[in-house]
Amino acid sequence: MxxxxxxxxxxxxxxxxxxxxxxxxxxxxxxxxxxxxxxxxxxxxxxxxxxxxxxxxxxxxxxxxxxxxxxxxxxxxxxxxxxxxPPAPKPRTSLLGRFFGVAADPRTYASMFYMVLSLATGIFYFTWVVTGLSVSLSLVVVLIGIPLLILFFGSIRLLSLVEGRLVEVMLGERMPRRPLYSARGRNWLQRIGDMFTDVRTWSTLLYMLVMLPLGVVYFTVTVTLLSLSLSMVAAPLALLPGLHLNVWEFGIDIPQQAPYLLPLVSVAGVVLLFASLHLFRGIGRMHGNIAKHLLVKTAQYS
Structure with a gap:
């Protein structure tokens, strides 16, 4: 109240x-x-x-x-x-309309791009955290590590803002546009202590560490599904003279042994492609929730 x-x-x-x-x-x-x-x-x-x-x-x-x-x-x-x-896609009531309508949602492609980009950001975040922690902690015994550790934690807060902007723009999850609030009426020693005891500092470190395995998974899933589905969609091109495309399914060289199956392979590729787009959009929503819980301070004054 x-x-x-x-x-x-x-x-x-x-x-x-x-x-x-x-x-x-x-x-x-x-x-x-x-x-x-x-x-x-x-x-x-x-x-x-x-x-x-x-x-x-x-x-x-x-x-x-x-x-x-x-x-x-x-x-x-x-x-x-x-x-x-972004403009909302036209609502579709039929099952087929909802299935293929994913292609009209801009958030689908933004999520897909984020999944590809996450490999690079995940490598950077992981390297930054591991290097920053190891260097600063190893130098704590000679005192210079203490200011380095403080600067490192400050950089983590800055990187969380950068990641938040990427998440909000690409995944549509509302993220902070200002630095994390801290009671600036307290003296600088108390504020430094707050930074070390704030659970969001450690949850941000956790987020940046897990971004590497997540980035590897996201990138692998995106590239694999896109290359597989698009190659299946293009399978009928193997019938064109002068083109030598290898289309193998269940150990069968389809262009040579069962060319009549190529249209079915293409249709299966279309279904797989749109199913992949649904998966990309779903992963984007899931990752937005992960980022929200690990990077954003709870809505409670302290």
Whole structure:
């Protein structure tokens, strides 16, 4: 339940804002908390000598009370998502329409491209985490490893934002557009401690480590299914004079021993191709949920 008492400090304002956004997307809450604190602290810096309560009261008319800011963010989110969402494919009621209609969904091809790209990003993330951890931890005994470890964890938060943008653009899952919120009213030692104790720091490390095996699987599945289905679709070309295509099924050289089966192979290739597109889109949705759970802070003020 929201506290109707006007906030007397920035942490109180942020807590009320978080409560007003209860039930909203965690990524939206993270953005709202970051923006609010950034604005309030800039106003506090421009008005030296005034207390936080006085500054908050003075900017309430321009920035808004927590409940008003929450409503603005919710309304803006709907407008932004509507503007950014790709055109929805025409609804299809028949089974065949839904099966072949996957080709008209832009998210299908974006998910497929993400699966191919994930091999490169997975290799980079895995290498960065393993190298950063091993180098910084090995140098902790000579003290220089401590600032290196702090910088490494800072870089992990930055990379999580980059990955979040890829996930949101390609997979359609709402991800944070601002850095992870941290209570900047605390001193720098406390904030460093928060970074090490924040569960999202470690879940982000886990995400970047598992991206390598996931990337290998995604890339292999995509390339294998596309090459197999497209080669089956093109099987009838083996009947053209001058073309020597090898089409083997169950140990049979179909162009030589059973050319009448080539059209059936082509039809099977079409079915496999569209089934693969459904699989790509489904994997994209699944990975978006994985990224949301591991990279986004829960919608709770702390």
């Amino acid at each position: 929201n506290d109707n008492r006007p906030p007397q400090s920035i942490p109180e304002y942020l807590e009320q804002l978080s409560q007003s956004l209860a039930g909203a997307d965690p990524a939206l809450v993270q953005d709202a908390l970051y923006d609010a604190e950034e604005y309030l602290r800039s106003e506090l810096a421009e008005q030296p000598g005034r207390s936080e309560a006085e500054v908050i009261a003075s900017v309430a008319s321009s920035y808004g009370a927590p409940e008003e800011v929450a409503d603005i963010y919710r309304d803006t989110e709907v407008k932004v998502q509507t503007a950014l969402r």
